[in-house]
Amino acid sequence: MKPDPDDYLPLAPATLHILLSLAGEPMHGYGIMQEVLRQSDGRYNLGPGTLYDNLQRLMKRRMVEEVAGPAAEESSRRRYYRLSQLGRGVLSQEIARLEDVVHEGRARLRALKPRRA
Numbered sequence: 001m002k003p004d005p006d007d008y009l010p011l012a013p014a015t016l017h018i019l020l021s022l023a024g025e026p027m028h029g030y031g032i033m034q035e036v037l038r039q040s041d042g043r044y045n046l047g048p049g050t051l052y053d054n055l056q057r058l059m060k061r062r063m064v065e066e067v068a069g070p071a072a073e074e075s076s077r078r079r080y081y082r083l084s085q086l087g088r089g090v091l092s093q094e095i096a097r098l099e100d101v102v103h104e105g106r107a108r109l110r111a112l113k114p115r116r117a
Helices: 013-021 029-039 048-060 085-112
Strands: 064-067 080-083
Touching (some): 013 029, 013 085, 029 048, 048 064, 080 085
Antiparallel strands (some): 064 080
16 A cells, blocks of 8 residues: 555654755755755754654655765765655645645634724
8 A cells, every 4th residue: 555645744843844955856964954954044953863863764764765976976975865756745745734734824813913993
């Protein structure tokens, strides 16, 4: 049976940021940390321990795959990672879930605004 992306939701913040960083292209660990910082405008800083623990878990759950790096870095010890098809589905479902949360939150806040007479 094919895994259902909804079974992995909601995502922890570190997991969400890692999957988002890999949505564009394969990256090595340091690149992922830098991309998370960029995407969050410096508000979310992943340490190496958090990053690599999460990457191991994501690979076990088949949301992230290790891939070969660029040919120019053939002798490099860097490991590169990319989203799997399941990872893309999970990320897509989490984005949709968060959009629903934001929509509901905005609606509730509008209802709280005092009305002018």
